[in-house]
Amino acid sequence: MRAFREARHTFIAGSRIDMGGLATSLGVDRTSLFRWVGNRDRLLSEILWSLAVPTLDRASRAADDTGSTGAARIVDVLDRFTADLIEAPYFRAFLTREPARALRLLTTTESDVQSRFVGRVTTLIEHEQSSGTFDPGPLSAEELARLLVRISESFTYAEFISGETPNPDRARAAFEYVLRPDAAHADPTRTSTTPSPSPIGDR
Structure with a gap:
């Protein structure tokens, strides 16, 4: 349209x-x-999710290229996605320009952006679980996904939630602390500064 x-x-x-x-x-x-x-909120929500999808897809492909599996792959995907959001100029511009609206649309049930994100992370967890490479422990895949999404949000929007500077390295450390990936599956070449180009279709 x-x-x-x-x-x-x-x-x-x-x-x-x-x-x-x-x-x-x-x-x-x-x-x-x-x-x-x-309305404007609905339009913004759809735009935000339309940009999140290719960002998540890029993160998944990059994680696949490292050969990581299980908890290490989940950490890698979420790390790359969170770093991309932190570094994306258009996303930071929106957060700075309309912080209250951005947080309402991105981190609450008033918009379906968060629920869609939880759904994607749930699918990621279930894939690793069904492959026999990951055990979510006492939590269901959806419960763990909600926790991981909250961690991602806490670091992506750190300046508005805690007054701190968003830090991809600390976000990755938090994901690793929760998921405890096997060090043998970690990607030693991973850096925290992943470029955040616009989706290919917008170039």
């Missing part, structure tokens, strides 16, 4: 999405725009 694509490009460019301005640029009235994409 043209309205979504234009709003998404505006977001990636680091600019604020204005529904009135978007409607004008499309040559429609606000009623038609709201009918197409919902």
